[in-house]
Amino acid sequence: MKTKNNTHKVNISESEIISFDLYYITSVKKKEIPREELKVEMDRYYGKGMIGDFYKNNSNIFHDK
Amino acid sequence: MINNKDHFLLFTTCVPVKGHESSLIMDLDKGEYLEIPNELYDILVADHFTYDIGGIKGLFNNEFDRGIDQYFQFLVDNHYGFYTSNPSPFQKLPMHFDSPHKIISSVVAINKESKYDVRKVFQQLDKLDCQLLQIRIYDNIEMSRIINALKVLKKSSIRIIELYVPAFLNLSDEVLKNIIVDFSRVSITVYGAQESKKDNLVEGSSRIIRYTDQKLLNNSKEVYSTDLFIVSHEMFLEAVNYNSGLYRKVCIDYKGNIKNYLSHETVYGNIEGDLIAEIIQKEEFKEKYYLKNDLIEKCKDCQFRYMCLSNSEIEKKGENYHKLDTCNYNPYKNAWE
Numbered sequence: 001m002k003t004k005n006n007t008h009k010v011n012i013s014e015s016e017i018i019s020f021d022l023y024y025i026t027s028v029k030k031k032e033i034p035r036e037e038l039k040v041e042m043d044r045y046y047g048k049g050m051i052g053d054f055y056k057n058n059s060n061i062f063h064d065k
Numbered sequence: 066m067i068n069n070k071d072h073f074l075l076f077t078t079c080v081p082v083k084g085h086e087s088s089l090i091m092d093l094d095k096g097e098y099l100e101i102p103n104e105l106y107d108i109l110v111a112d113h114f115t116y117d118i119g120g121i122k123g124l125f126n127n128e129f130d131r132g133i134d135q136y137f138q139f140l141v142d143n144h145y146g147f148y149t150s151n152p153s154p155f156q157k158l159p160m161h162f163d164s165p166h167k168i169i170s171s172v173v174a175i176n177k178e179s180k181y182d183v184r185k186v187f188q189q190l191d192k193l194d195c196q197l198l199q200i201r202i203y204d205n206i207e208m209s210r211i212i213n214a215l216k217v218l219k220k221s222s223i224r225i226i227e228l229y230v231p232a233f234l235n236l237s238d239e240v241l242k243n244i245i246v247d248f249s250r251v252s253i254t255v256y257g258a259q260e261s262k263k264d265n266l267v268e269g270s271s272r273i274i275r276y277t278d279q280k281l282l283n284n285s286k287e288v289y290s291t292d293l294f295i296v297s298h299e300m301f302l303e304a305v306n307y308n309s310g311l312y313r314k315v316c317i318d319y320k321g322n323i324k325n326y327l328s329h330e331t332v333y334g335n336i337e338g339d340l341i342a343e344i345i346q347k348e349e350f351k352e353k354y355y356l357k358n359d360l361i362e363k364c365k366d367c368q369f370r371y372m373c374l375s376n377s378e379i380e381k382k383g384e385n386y387h388k389l390d391t392c393n394y395n396p397y398k399n400a401w402e
Binding site for chain 1: 170171172196197198199224225227229254256261275277279281285287288289290292293295297298299300303309310326374376
């Protein structure tokens with residue numbers, strides 16, 4: 001979708017197939033995060049937390065009503 | 066007022082399942098099921114894309130017109146289905162199931178005779194992307210052995226680690242608390258306790274330690290009950306295509322034997338000399354994956370077959386498959402016995 005009203009605000013070439021907002025957010029406003037920083041951030045959460053749900057049980061060996 | 070020119074459709078995720086005496090509709094989105102008579106099942110699985118409501122009534126010789134009106138309206142009122150003048154945009158549920166995990170679930174048994182390296186087992190299961198791990202401790206063993214082995218899973222992709230410990234180990238609250246604090250994916254069940262209860266040992270956390278007065282033995286059998294039925298998309302699709310208990314499951318018994326499930330007699334290798342990754346590639350090991358409930362006597366006539374989890378051994382008698390551990394439900398009488 002072409003958003004003609006907004007094209008004058010930033011000087012970028014607009015793709016015919018990508019909506020303006022999407023292009024603006026992903027390409028113009030894109031914030032580069034150094035990979036090393038990203039890795040530290042991922043390590044902080046890696047293996048943490050209990051994801052207590054799964055679509056089935058392993059076995060129904062106990063049954064407390 | 067129902068318009069006979071409209072079509073009645075069940076929502077795509079509401080799936081009718083027929084049993085010998087009774088049927089049901091599984092609502093995969095809501096995780097519920099609705100019991101229905103077999104006659105209604107036959108009406109619901111007629112070709113509603115081709116026939117409008119008037120046409121469906123005609124297929125049954127207009128004998129059930131009033132019942133069809135009432136049931137359809139009931140199903141619409143309870144969000145199982147809807148009326149439409151144009152059914153063509155609505156599609157049937159794709160029945161394909163696949164999983165990215167080479168092993169979905171595993172049970173590892175340890176007693177005082179166990180000599181195998183538990184760490185190596187855990188490492189192998191992690192590499193196979195196992196999601197559910199159950200560790201059953203039967204005897205008075207040194208807990209530090211298990212705790213050390215669990216350390217290799219600190220950064221693993223295993224989702225849930227269930228640790229079953231006997232009450233006679235007399236582990237203090239402090240020890241149990243330390244385990245669940247140190248290993249965030251571990252849940253502990255203390256079996257053979259004086260009473261069944263749940264203890265919240267860590268303040269401000271939803272993590273609990275479960276105590277049960279039930280016993281766990283080498284030959285303990287699985288429990289079958291309506292409260293243990295699972296109605297979900299994944300469970301349904303897995304059960305339609307595979308044996309939902311044994312599909313991509315590998316178990317290690319207290320001797321280190323590699324099996325489909327602990328209670329099964331067939332041994333495919335031993336953890337001391339074989340790699341799990343190699344054993345699970347064997348065709349004879351994978352054979353049980355494909356023995357779904359639709360192929361098993363009794364289960365194939367049960368309306369609960371796509372929500373019931375069973376790890377039972379399956380034997381072939383003549384051309385028919387039978388489960389060795391079966392439930393108390395009799396689908397031919399529609400009754401629990």
